[in-house]
Amino acid sequence: MTALMNRSATAPKETKAHRAILRVLEEDHAPLAETELRSRLLQRGVRVNKTTIYRQLAGLKERGAVKEVDFGDGKKRFESNDGEHHHHLVCTKCKSVDEVQLPGELVRLEKAISKNKKFKILDHALEFFGLCVNCK
Amino acid sequence: MTALMNRSATAPKETKAHRAILRVLEEDHAPLAETELRSRLLQRGVRVNKTTIYRQLAGLKERGAVKEVDFGDGKKRFESNDGEHHHHLVCTKCKSVDEVQLPGELVRLEKAISKNKKFKILDHALEFFGLCVNCK
């Protein structure tokens, strides 16, 4: 490619960090913060700089491979974006995270809101906090 | 009071900062971050240190006068806790915030979830993002 080329849809390069991060997220299947992801990677013998992690996650996110999740603890969390759209049950005691799907429910709600509030809903954030079966 | 006294339900002292902060939150009626609150206070001629603001908000929160809200932008936001429980329609373009109530809806959802997931829901976070009537 002789310069002056295709800038869009740049395919990600197959690097060690890229592969490892994606694999951890696919296997662990929970929203992980940078430090968590980093130590998971270390456990597998892959040492990655935090800057690289953030940059990879940003790329994975805009490519739709990963979703950002917020538990309100001031940390960015990311999870694999394979399965169906769902929400989380976060145990405030042991920090475990379970998933829950609300098929149709939110869609219906959003339609109603969009209509009578004249607000075009593009996204939502819904997470539940409480005690898991082991902690309550 | 001769020391060794009532430690609970400490009534807050009537200070300039306390009054001003509460008044701004009651009037502006939107979830404000520290910097926003701080400049609103300045506009009214009240200069308050950010440490004081955070400490006041913490006190107001545990006293139930204020609620913490998270828009996922890495900032703690607080709003007056007078009205009914509600959620927000946040315009991602102009940053305006509207409110929306979902009477019963969430309660019903939570009951169903609590039952078949054996998870005791104590709280939830639900905010909507999109385009307000002026921006869409």
Next chain:
DNA sequence: CATCATAATGCAACTCAGTTGCAATGTCAA
């Protein structure tokens, strides 16, 4: 009103998550 215990404040220094500039390294198409 005067006293004074103690709550509230301001400031500086700190922590911690996340970002940026830049030089060094790695990837992959040609």
Next chain:
DNA sequence: TTGACATTGCAACTGAGTTGCATTATGATG
């Protein structure tokens, strides 16, 4: 094999939020 350019690591930085401590203000008590 080569070279353009994407990715990485590191150090320095930003910005939100917190903490220790000395100073000031509140309000209960007498």
